Amino acid sequence: MLSVSQALERILSHVRPLEPRSHPLSQTLGLVLAQEVVAREAHPPFDNSAVDGFAVRSAEVAEGTWLDLVGSIPAGSVPEFELGPGQAAAIMTGAMLCPGADACAMVEDSERQAGRVRFTRRVRPGENVRRQGEHLQPGQVVLRPGHRLRPADLGLAASLGYPELACIPRARVTIVSTGSELVPPGQPLGPGQIRDSNSYALEAQVRACGGEPVRLGPVVDDRDALEQALRQALEQAEVLVTSAGVSVGEHDHVRDLIAKLGGELSFWQIKMRPGKPLAFGLAGSIPMFGLPGNPVSSMVTFELFVRPALEVMMGRFPGESRKQTARLTHEITKKTGLTTFLRCRLESTGTGLLATATGDQGSHLLRSMVEADALAVLPEELERLEAGHEVEVLPLHP
Amino acid sequence: MLSVSQALERILSHVRPLEPRSHPLSQTLGLVLAQEVVAREAHPPFDNSAVDGFAVRSAEVAEGTWLDLVGSIPAGSVPEFELGPGQAAAIMTGAMLCPGADACAMVEDSERQAGRVRFTRRVRPGENVRRQGEHLQPGQVVLRPGHRLRPADLGLAASLGYPELACIPRARVTIVSTGSELVPPGQPLGPGQIRDSNSYALEAQVRACGGEPVRLGPVVDDRDALEQALRQALEQAEVLVTSAGVSVGEHDHVRDLIAKLGGELSFWQIKMRPGKPLAFGLAGSIPMFGLPGNPVSSMVTFELFVRPALEVMMGRFPGESRKQTARLTHEITKKTGLTTFLRCRLESTGTGLLATATGDQGSHLLRSMVEADALAVLPEELERLEAGHEVEVLPLHP
Numbered sequence: 001m002l003s004v005s006q007a008l009e010r011i012l013s014h015v016r017p018l019e020p021r022s023h024p025l026s027q028t029l030g031l032v033l034a035q036e037v038v039a040r041e042a043h044p045p046f047d048n049s050a051v052d053g054f055a056v057r058s059a060e061v062a063e064g065t066w067l068d069l070v071g072s073i074p075a076g077s078v079p080e081f082e083l084g085p086g087q088a089a090a091i092m093t094g095a096m097l098c099p100g101a102d103a104c105a106m107v108e109d110s111e112r113q114a115g116r117v118r119f120t121r122r123v124r125p126g127e128n129v130r131r132q133g134e135h136l137q138p139g140q141v142v143l144r145p146g147h148r149l150r151p152a153d154l155g156l157a158a159s160l161g162y163p164e165l166a167c168i169p170r171a172r173v174t175i176v177s178t179g180s181e182l183v184p185p186g187q188p189l190g191p192g193q194i195r196d197s198n199s200y201a202l203e204a205q206v207r208a209c210g211g212e213p214v215r216l217g218p219v220v221d222d223r224d225a226l227e228q229a230l231r232q233a234l235e236q237a238e239v240l241v242t243s244a245g246v247s248v249g250e251h252d253h254v255r256d257l258i259a260k261l262g263g264e265l266s267f268w269q270i271k272m273r274p275g276k277p278l279a280f281g282l283a284g285s286i287p288m289f290g291l292p293g294n295p296v297s298s299m300v301t302f303e304l305f306v307r308p309a310l311e312v313m314m315g316r317f318p319g320e321s322r323k324q325t326a327r328l329t330h331e332i333t334k335k336t337g338l339t340t341f342l343r344c345r346l347e348s349t350g351t352g353l354l355a356t357a358t359g360d361q362g363s364h365l366l367r368s369m370v371e372a373d374a375l376a377v378l379p380e381e382l383e384r385l386e387a388g389h390e391v392e393v394l395p396l397h398p
Numbered sequence: 399m400l401s402v403s404q405a406l407e408r409i410l411s412h413v414r415p416l417e418p419r420s421h422p423l424s425q426t427l428g429l430v431l432a433q434e435v436v437a438r439e440a441h442p443p444f445d446n447s448a449v450d451g452f453a454v455r456s457a458e459v460a461e462g463t464w465l466d467l468v469g470s471i472p473a474g475s476v477p478e479f480e481l482g483p484g485q486a487a488a489i490m491t492g493a494m495l496c497p498g499a500d501a502c503a504m505v506e507d508s509e510r511q512a513g514r515v516r517f518t519r520r521v522r523p524g525e526n527v528r529r530q531g532e533h534l535q536p537g538q539v540v541l542r543p544g545h546r547l548r549p550a551d552l553g554l555a556a557s558l559g560y561p562e563l564a565c566i567p568r569a570r571v572t573i574v575s576t577g578s579e580l581v582p583p584g585q586p587l588g589p590g591q592i593r594d595s596n597s598y599a600l601e602a603q604v605r606a607c608g609g610e611p612v613r614l615g616p617v618v619d620d621r622d623a624l625e626q627a628l629r630q631a632l633e634q635a636e637v638l639v640t641s642a643g644v645s646v647g648e649h650d651h652v653r654d655l656i657a658k659l660g661g662e663l664s665f666w667q668i669k670m671r672p673g674k675p676l677a678f679g680l681a682g683s684i685p686m687f688g689l690p691g692n693p694v695s696s697m698v699t700f701e702l703f704v705r706p707a708l709e710v711m712m713g714r715f716p717g718e719s720r721k722q723t724a725r726l727t728h729e730i731t732k733k734t735g736l737t738t739f740l741r742c743r744l745e746s747t748g749t750g751l752l753a754t755a756t757g758d759q760g761s762h763l764l765r766s767m768v769e770a771d772a773l774a775v776l777p778e779e780l781e782r783l784e785a786g787h788e789v790e791v792l793p794l795h796p
Binding site (some may be wrong): 143 | 423442443470472490505508527540548553554557560580583588589591597600602645646647650732760762763764765
């Protein structure tokens with residue numbers, strides 16, 4: 001059996017960032033940039049006013065005399081006059097400074113009368129003027145490959161004339177739930193049946209980490225039907241995730257099929273609870289994850305193994321800044337030899353985080369996940385952790 | 399002039415949560431639930447096996463004798479036999495327990511030979527059996543209105559047979575950038591022109607807080623053209639956001655139009671920097687925000703005023719758990735009488751967060767936002783804050 005970290009290491013050794021492609025700027029929020037963003041012109045492209053007011057010769061404002069208004073410069077226009085002595089021009093924020101002017105005075109500091117204007121305070125040379133290139137010089141690199149795009153980055157790229165950006169795309173993750181007992185949530189339950197819930201939770205987990213989920217199934221526990229479903233799923237997937245059918249039951253075909261479709265990497269037992277069985281394989285470059293069928297095991301193994309793989313595929317660092325520590329509010333006993341992932345609520349205090357288990361931890365009891373803020377990592381070698389013990393926690397809803 | 403908190407209070411007094419509507423379960427991640435989710439049947443719906451193994455009469459396993467295999471129960475089926483003395487049946491995880499059996503033994507603890515099975519360890523009565531209703535009883539409420547849906551919630555709702563949920567929808571936010579100097583990022587710059595960047599940053603900000611943005615414009619600074627554009631925008635919007643045209647310039651028509659379309663609430667100056675001018679109005683129930691045109695001012699006023707309004711409209715508590723404190727790493731001087739929002743980088747240390755300004759804070763310098771993790775709130779009444787001063791910070795990328 002592999003430890004949790006050995007299993008994760010093996011998985012990550014087989015995944016690579018997806019091929020970058022061009023995206024319309026509007027669609028790039030949260031994606032990882034795969035190009036440089038460079039100022040191709042000076043920014044601002046021309047001297048312009050930082051205020052609504054008047055373009056002036058600053059020395060004349062200092063005298064406090066009336067100036068003649070010889071024009072008005074709206075934003076987006078090119079002034080076709082030059083200020084001479086004793087002259088001023090109305091100007092809008094962002095509008096191009098006219099030749100002859102060396103400063104702008106604010107409208108709030110002015111008095112205007114029939115074609116003339118006077119000011120109530122002085123203006124320094126250069127005041128309220130944004131100089132060409134003061135923000136960025138041509139050739140300056142402002143964003144680099146590997147950066148995860150945030151709203152201000154999109155604004156900056158737009159201001160530099162980038163209608164599209166090369167980014168690492170979202171991973172398309174196909175989710176196939178398996179099990180002859182499963183019916184979709186909108187259908188009545190027959191005897192012996194339960195509803196497919198894992199594919200909905202997994203779909204949301206994929207979405208929460210920025211992937212693009214496609215939900216298929218449920219597929220019955222029939223080897224041929226399942227093989228056909230997985231082959232179809234592989235046609236459109238960049239990652240394939242199945243739930244159930246990976247354990248030791250007579251009708252557990254998923255692990256064999258993952259081995260068949262994915263070569264020699266095939267099946268592991270992992271020293272963890274919940275979630276011991278996990279199948280992993282590669283169909284060409286497509287990672288395939290066979291997650292266990294218990295609802296909690298399925299969600300926990302997604303967080304521990306699939307999510308980091310998706311993060312790498314989307315150009316991010318796995319688990320980036322997710323790890324925190326918390327102190328247990330109560331004693332816990334567990335099985336030695338298995339890393340246990342305790343569903344817990346977190347409470348923030350002046351001296352750090354406190355973690356409290358969310359009731360019964362059975363791997364079929366989804367309520368323990370519904371109520372959880374985080375998974376507390378209880379180390380393999382321990383059997384008993386006292387109240388106050390400090391443990392690592394993985395927040396589920398960062 | 400209003401203080402920042404007075405302005406926010408006025409805005410929030412005019413917005414209400416949107417009308418809930420039914421959403422397909424797959425589309426509800428991150429939405430606020432507007433109904434109860436109730437277990438309508440017992441959960442699990444029948445006694446079933448927690449393991450892949452054998453349904454047994456536990457007392458007989460204790461004797462260590464060979465048992466006759468009388469059947470196999472795959473998941474999703476109904477066993478049509480009853481276990482008699484000396485009998486066992488193969489069973490899959492999740493499959494219905496057959497009458498006569500009172501426990502399940504794990505396949506890992508068994509030895510199987512030609513129609514018979516023997517066990518290497520004892521089984522307690524009830525072991526590895528999930529009892530009907532042990533997770534949930536019919537009528538039990540598991541999720542309540544007001545809860546923001548997370549992946550496990552979707553799994554739970556699916557397991558209880560909810561193909562759809564009534565939720566408060568995402569707010570549709572129409573964004574109109576205004577300014578005769580603006581060209582879209584894909585077009586060449588003429589003299590006096592700059593590129594429209596605010597609408598891209600605002601669109602991403604709307605998306606980042608869970609709204610549904612629609613980007614229009616840029617619209618030229620012509621009163622009639624602008625009125626037509628705003629009227630069109632209002633036809634499809636639940637919130638209208640404009641950028642620029644709200645200040646004191648000759649061509650600033652947005653605030654007049656917001657007043658015209660939105661009744662008496664119309665124009666405020668707010669004691670803050672960046673972002674002093676802000677127009678707000680209501681067209682029927684549609685909040686209209688006229689944000690200032692400087693790129694930093696536009697983004698900062700969005701965070702401070704539009705985002706909380708969107709959060710309320712989407713059923714959330716504004717600013718939920720966003721406020722933190724940090725210590726300044728350097729001295730700052732500012733204008734008294736204005737709350738200043740300093741773009742800063744945050745650094746986490748053993749003794750809390752440290753905040754450092756991101757260089758030149760000019761409201762036209764988008765790089766100060768690009769490099770920022772947070773806005774540090776520098777109080778209205780202060781003129782000088784020493785290094786080490788503790789300030790409130792609003793993380794920009796929670």
